[in-house]
Amino acid sequence: MRSYRQLTTEQRYHMYGLKKAGYKQAAIALEIGVHKSTVSREFRRNKGQRGWRPKQAQQMRDARRRGSAIGKQFARQDWNIVERLIRQDMSPEQVAARLKLEETLSISHETIYMHIYADKRADVVKKRVLAIGREIR
Template sequence: MSYQQLTEGKRYQISALLTQGYSPAAIATVVEVHRSTVYREMKRNSHDGVYEPEEAHARSRSRRVMARKYRVPEQTVMYVELALSWHWSPEQVSGIGKLIGLPVSHEWIYRHVAAEKARGGKLYKTLRQGHKRYRKGSNSKRAVIPEPISIDDRPAIVDTRGRFGDWEVDTVLGRHGSGALVTLAERKSRLYLVRRVDAKRATDVRDAIIDMLMPYADHVHTITADNGSEFVEHKAIAEALGAEFYFAHPYSSWERGLNENFNGLLRQFIPKGTDLRLITDEDVRWAEKRLNLRPRKCLGFRQPEMVFQEYLQAA
């Protein structure tokens, strides 16, 4: 059964069944939604362990309003595409847009161009280096992710880093055929986790993510990934952790910039092209430790590991 938005009526059903002692899985069967939907609903909309359907529905509507607020208006999209046709750079389009009352970031413009190219569009040809920046999109075969939830639907609070428990996930490949590293980064504390897997198979990646995050399951609200085939088991991951799993736009690595940055730093200890079969789990933990004990300017030169523990104890 697929993920779906809950109606106010279903929320009252959930409340009544909780009162009768039904488990979330049993509630899902009665209400006819996926059980991850019920887990997600209770996690997001309960207050101090109490689920009130009227308050839950109000919170849900508020989040949808905020999501619409951050969508780019159609008039702005029309301006962006017109300006790109004049061979303006995204930075120039963004700068002029702010002056004429059509604000849009240059990062969004790049995402829009990439998404439009994936649909067969030609906007990328207006960019000075478009053929280089997006050449991967012309011939790569993207995995079909079952029932993905777009980053566009992710709560706005994740972007602000104002909440503890929002994670980014990625994989780092070693020499061909030697395995991969599954990496996770917590956006607020900047904690970085690394786990080696024998292959970039979806089942291996699924198990690694669940195993790494299960000790902190109460502090896993969202996970954001790219569109790689190794994440096709996203629903199993979300269900196991009681979290929400989102997918960034294709070819938009900046939407998971923290993890991308850490993966680059990891190369200091495990260089590109390393045969991961020759790397021990102790080697991986040592590199992870080194990165988590580095003082970070964005944390007031505190260490991610220490900051993460402070948030755990305060929660």
């Protein structure tokens, strides 16, 4: 089975040229070496008011990538619970285990670490975690 790879900018511009030349979606897919459903999904998912354009499609893809950053699935109140427990001298491993045991929240300790290092406002929390013995990566 083939591994999934996203379309590149070059492939999008190639698709644009072939589409302008009148090629059908199946022929475009064959030419650029992807499945025809990939081409169909690309045209459907990334079109704007003036149709599908490669630059706009790439920008829409980039915006989706930025929006899917780690930890976005947890609400602010979930992070407040995590931060409160860390302030009580618990390590991220202990926090994750406690929340799982209490069936409050299912979150991994690695996600907690990533949140702490990414959060600019978490200086106090970061210092607390580092004081427990975890180094900044």
